[in-house]
Amino acid sequence: QSVLTQPPSVSAAPGQKVTISCSGSRSNIGSNSVSWYQQLPGTAPKLLIYDNNRRPSGIPDRFSGSKSGTSATLAITGLQTGDEADYYCGTWDTSLSALFGGGTKLTVL
């Protein structure tokens, strides 16, 4: 069981907006920055968001991140079928460990 809690699945129609939550505690999300990763089937994870809300070069602005207290949220607007994937949040913990959420499977209906 992951220290960071994510919903197992979310779904929305093409063109719509979806949000994925990531809940932690004061020792991890509450103290440090959050990153988000997209994992398409059969591939390695890809960095989507780092430092709570910053996008690496090449990541479209349809993807955005936010953090408040001990929770973080990934938002995806203008959903496309190609966005179907597993999404993971990640952060650092004061126990000197990198942590991940359990992952959320996004279905574009």
Place this chain on the structure above:
Amino acid sequence: QLQLQESGPGLLKPSETLSLTCTVSGYSVINSYYWAWLRQPPGKGLEWIGSIYYTGNTYYNPSLMSRVTMSIDTSKGQSSLKLNSVTAADTAVYFCARALNSKVGEVVTYYFDYWGRGTLVTVSS
């Protein structure tokens, strides 16, 4: 363009030692970055195993610390992972990745920006 490639045996027997190598190309490992190992059991989520700096400084997942050793060979551009006394629970896709780590005040930013494709390691008798 930075590329990472994992290599090593894909099948182990229980109690054996898992040994994997990550070869970095397009970038020198001698730089201000950590190089990490992560894994993902079939159908499950991501787990961080540990990270090593080019100086050899390491951070390990506390749950695996007693069985993990990481090393780095800057001359070859390689990092290595050893996990001893493996069981079926260690069956997973193993990834290497570059870890970016910074601290501003008390806030740590830690994330993985480049990943290898991963290699499946199966532990079975």
